[in-house]
Amino acid sequence: MKKKYLLTPGPVEAPRRVLEAASRPLISHRCGEFSELFKGISRKLGRLFESGQPVVILPSSGTGALECAAVNFLRPGDVFISLSCGVFGDRFREIAARTGARGIYVDAEPGSAPTPEAAAAALRENPGARALLVTHNETSTGVTVPVREIIAALPAEGRPLVLADGVSSVGAIECLPESWGVDVLCTASQKGLITPPGLGLVWLSKRALDELKGRECPSYYFDLKLHLKNMKPDSYANPYTPPVSLYYALDAALDIILAEGAPAWFAKRRRYAEAFAAALEELGYELLVRDRRLRSAGVTAFSAPGDASEVVRKRLSAAGYETAGGQGTLKGKLIRAAHYSDWEMPDMEDILRAFAEAIDNNSDDGYLKTARNIFENR
Amino acid sequence: MKKKYLLTPGPVEAPRRVLEAASRPLISHRCGEFSELFKGISRKLGRLFESGQPVVILPSSGTGALECAAVNFLRPGDVFISLSCGVFGDRFREIAARTGARGIYVDAEPGSAPTPEAAAAALRENPGARALLVTHNETSTGVTVPVREIIAALPAEGRPLVLADGVSSVGAIECLPESWGVDVLCTASQKGLITPPGLGLVWLSKRALDELKGRECPSYYFDLKLHLKNMKPDSYANPYTPPVSLYYALDAALDIILAEGAPAWFAKRRRYAEAFAAALEELGYELLVRDRRLRSAGVTAFSAPGDASEVVRKRLSAAGYETAGGQGTLKGKLIRAAHYSDWEMPDMEDILRAFAEAIDNNSDDGYLKTARNIFENR
Numbered sequence: 146m147k148k149k150y151l152l153t154p155g156p157v158e159a160p161r162r163v164l165e166a167a168s169r170p171l172i173s174h175r176c177g178e179f180s181e182l183f184k185g186i187s188r189k190l191g192r193l194f195e196s197g198q199p200v201v202i203l204p205s206s207g208t209g210a211l212e213c214a215a216v217n218f219l220r221p222g223d224v225f226i227s228l229s230c231g232v233f234g235d236r237f238r239e240i241a242a243r244t245g246a247r248g249i250y251v252d253a254e255p256g257s258a259p260t261p262e263a264a265a266a267a268l269r270e271n272p273g274a275r276a277l278l279v280t281h282n283e284t285s286t287g288v289t290v291p292v293r294e295i296i297a298a299l300p301a302e303g304r305p306l307v308l309a310d311g312v313s314s315v316g317a318i319e320c321l322p323e324s325w326g327v328d329v330l331c332t333a334s335q336k337g338l339i340t341p342p343g344l345g346l347v348w349l350s351k352r353a354l355d356e357l358k359g360r361e362c363p364s365y366y367f368d369l370k371l372h373l374k375n376m377k378p379d380s381y382a383n384p385y386t387p388p389v390s391l392y393y394a395l396d397a398a399l400d401i402i403l404a405e406g407a408p409a410w411f412a413k414r415r416r417y418a419e420a421f422a423a424a425l426e427e428l429g430y431e432l433l434v435r436d437r438r439l440r441s442a443g444v445t446a447f448s449a450p451g452d453a454s455e456v457v458r459k460r461l462s463a464a465g466y467e468t469a470g471g472q473g474t475l476k477g478k479l480i481r482a483a484h485y486s487d488w489e490m491p492d493m494e495d496i497l498r499a500f501a502e503a504i505d506n507n508s509d510d511g512y513l514k515t516a517r518n519i520f521e522n523r
Numbered sequence: 524m525k526k527k528y529l530l531t532p533g534p535v536e537a538p539r540r541v542l543e544a545a546s547r548p549l550i551s552h553r554c555g556e557f558s559e560l561f562k563g564i565s566r567k568l569g570r571l572f573e574s575g576q577p578v579v580i581l582p583s584s585g586t587g588a589l590e591c592a593a594v595n596f597l598r599p600g601d602v603f604i605s606l607s608c609g610v611f612g613d614r615f616r617e618i619a620a621r622t623g624a625r626g627i628y629v630d631a632e633p634g635s636a637p638t639p640e641a642a643a644a645a646l647r648e649n650p651g652a653r654a655l656l657v658t659h660n661e662t663s664t665g666v667t668v669p670v671r672e673i674i675a676a677l678p679a680e681g682r683p684l685v686l687a688d689g690v691s692s693v694g695a696i697e698c699l700p701e702s703w704g705v706d707v708l709c710t711a712s713q714k715g716l717i718t719p720p721g722l723g724l725v726w727l728s729k730r731a732l733d734e735l736k737g738r739e740c741p742s743y744y745f746d747l748k749l750h751l752k753n754m755k756p757d758s759y760a761n762p763y764t765p766p767v768s769l770y771y772a773l774d775a776a777l778d779i780i781l782a783e784g785a786p787a788w789f790a791k792r793r794r795y796a797e798a799f800a801a802a803l804e805e806l807g808y809e810l811l812v813r814d815r816r817l818r819s820a821g822v823t824a825f826s827a828p829g830d831a832s833e834v835v836r837k838r839l840s841a842a843g844y845e846t847a848g849g850q851g852t853l854k855g856k857l858i859r860a861a862h863y864s865d866w867e868m869p870d871m872e873d874i875l876r877a878f879a880e881a882i883d884n885n886s887d888d889g890y891l892k893t894a895r896n897i898f899e900n901r
Contacts, residue, residue: 153551156767167768168546171719173531173845204584204721205744208763212744240743335764341549343582343721343766364742365618366583366590385586386713388721388766389534390545467551 149465150496154284154313154444154483156335156342159398163340166397167390174387182392183381189399193316193407194330194348196323201372203345204388207312207333210345212240213367214308214329218356221245223275226267226305228259228295232285232472237278237310244363249274255475256433256446258283258290261298268299276306282314284336285472287446287481288439289318296326306353312336315346316402317414317443317485328353334391337414337443337485340398343391349373401487415442417484417493420519422447424497427512429504433479444483446471449504454480460503466496490520527843528874532662532691532822532861534713534720537776541718544775545768552765560770561759567777571694571785572708572726574701579750581723582766585690585711588723590618591745592686592707596734599623601653604645604683606637606673610663610850615656615688622741627652633853634811634824636661636668639676646677654684660692662714663850665824665859666817667696674704684731690714693724694780695792695821695863706731712769715821715863718776721769727751779865793820795862795871798897800825802875805890807882811857822861824849827882832858838881844874868898 151158172178183202190200203209215237219225223246227238230253238248251267253259259279268274277299281292296307306328311320315330316337322330328350335342347369349357354373362368368384375382402410422432422445433446449457455477458468471479482496494513501512529536550556561580568578581587593615597603601624605616608631616626629645631637637657646652655677660667674685684706692698693708694715700708706728713720725747727735732751740746746762753760780788800810800823811824827835833855836846849857860874872891879890 149548151549151551153553155764156549156552159549164546164548164768167719168542170527170542171529171534171537171713173529173847174534174720175531175847176840176845204582204587206582206763206765209582209744212742216742236743243741243743245741333764335549341545341766341768342552342764343769363621363623364590364594365614365621366587366745385584386533386711386720387584388719388769390542390719390768391721391766462554467554469551469553 147465148495150492151467152482152496153467153469154336154481157339157483158486159339159341159394160401160487162401163394163398167341167394169390169393171389174383174389179389180380180382182396186392186396186399187381189396189403190346192403193399194323195321196348198323198351199349199373199376201347201349201369202387203347203367204343205345206342207331207345208236208240210312210331210333210347211237211310213345213347213369214331215241215244216364216367217362217369218276218306218308218329218353219244219246223247224249224271224273225276225278226251226264226271226274227278228264228290229280230258230286230288230290231255231283233283233310233312234280237280241278246275255286256288256435258288258439259295261291261295264295265298268305272303274305276308278308280310281320282318282441282443284313284444285475286433287441287444288434289314289441292327293325306356313443317411318441319408319411322348323350334395338395338398339401339486340395341391343388344395411442414484416520416523417488418442418445419523420516421445421484421493421497423519424512424516425500427515428501428506430500443485444481446479446481448479454478457503461499464499464502466499490517493520525843526873528870529845530860530874531845531847532714532859535717535861536864537717537719537772538779538865540779541772541776545719545772547768547771549767552761552767557767558758558760560774564770564774564777565759567774567781568724570781571777572701573699574726576701576729577727577751577754579725579727579747580765581725581745582721583723584720585709585723586614586618588690588709588711588725589615589688591723591725591747592709593619593622594742594745595740595747596654596684596686596707596731597622597624601625602627602649602651603654603656604629604642604649604652605656606642606668607658608636608664608666608668609633609661611661611688611690612658615658619656624653633664634666634813636666636817637673639669639672642673643676646683650681652683654686656686658688659698660696660819660821662691662822663853664811665819665822666812667692667819670705671703684734691821695789696819697786697789700726701728712773716773716776717779717864718773719769721766722773789820792862794898794901795866796820796823797901798894799823799862799871799875801897802890802894803878805893806879806884808878821863822859824857824859826857832856835881839877842877842880844877868895871898
């Protein structure tokens, strides 16, 4: 049978070894073996983030991790600045607004990103803002927001807590919360971490840990202090039952990423994205993100010639290549293809050939040579 | 290698077929195949509950399902009556109290259960109570609370919403929310549903659906209306990424339960529990729950002769039989052994022999005959 490709930007195709890990016999989440598994994952996440700060693991989707950040750090009456350039930035602010905090909204057009200048200006106008919400990778448009530069543009004094959505960046795109100055970084298992969905992850800075002291959390489920209390140096546990099989899977996935070395892994995803985009353009597809520096290494958004994106998506799906469409105002207008998985050049060639066939492009295979050249030599 | 037994009351040992289902290649949660999988699970849950009412599936633990019930149906200033006879009843009320609602606490001793009379009396004294919280199976003591009888004892007029915790009952113990008059039934994947942990389930009565209308939910993640809006008759979807692999696993587990027929499956768990308890008593263990009618079909709590429960648990663990201990005030004083899994008589014999060895009981195998007689003939 012909291989099928899951090109949706989450869940992404998980490596076979990761899926097999998810079928190991279950163990008690109160035994030493589980504690060691959890500690091992923490150490590996520490290597990914280049940080020894704790990462809480929730039985949740990425949306749950974002809600966890919001309910632990925002209260009714607080002001937060929310930077958004798409559906997921909008979702983060909606989650935050339900805490009763008031949002100052800074928007960028789909396909572009909020700028450091816009963030700094919003903060000057709202000097008492408690938090700044930013989405590192906007999955709906394939834009990677320059979080590092945005944080660098903020004044050091009276700086709001930076709550970052790394759901579709972590694991695939360099994201160093400690050195960049992020306070709370949320992510999930099913994208850059090439694991099945079901785990939400929340990394916390020293300042974030300090802020938690003396605060009551209105949610029991997302109470970070309850989670941290269970993560003692000698034994790592959870306040309630964790998805044991997905811990096994995440552990196996982190081994795959770290065996290559995180920077090398990120660089490969970047080369893949650039090679893929160049070949798509050569085929006649139009990329949504014009500024190359903003193009995501995890997901690429583009449209088919002649406004035929939805027709092309159906043809791709019938051929075994499952993509995602546009969301929100871009519904029906986009094709989104992810490249978080551990694909190599033969996979990209298969995929690109399918994209050529789907628009009846019978040109020679120059587009494949372009892709190979970038992926292998850049 | 000798077989190991996971006797903890969650996660429980999942059948091989269920674990294998969890390792299937991932699919997009926005494709038709996933919608069919979700719909199939819904139909199967409908057979288990003997109800056509919707069941929302959350990426969460059972605690998350309980929080979902609380945040959708309780508001600051509401009064709720909470019946508790152990750690999990106490947890449910703590979750509910964080909404700002005020709890009226009705307690029963560990090993006993709240009575219908006590519930009715509390309601007479608090006629405006918005909700009654009840735990169907108290995992910390192995007590099954007579939820059906408790609801029957409530006046029909001005009845509070009944929010039931079925986390450790559903799948193993008959639980018919619609015919019993439950309004919101919460459960999770990893106990009676013999699936790995990671899914929280929330069944909703007609009245509960009505109550949701016009209400704003303070939580985005647990917003039931958002979930229900995505469950259209022709396509079942989720508002955010569901744990796809665990849906596969739950589907396989429901097939195993329903192939036997839910009532037959429940009866077998009941016979297993009775046989197991009788053999344990014959060996010299002391059962916590004196009233046989309250003994859980899912989990049995007991102590080893001579206050040696913790020593015995360690010996069992070293031999490959992982049990749970007591919780809260019963810490160190109990052994808890679950029997949610699809174990047959040979498994029970293995397990009982280990329990005999762990207390150096070298008597003849009369206790095994007792067990066999009850399991096979009752």
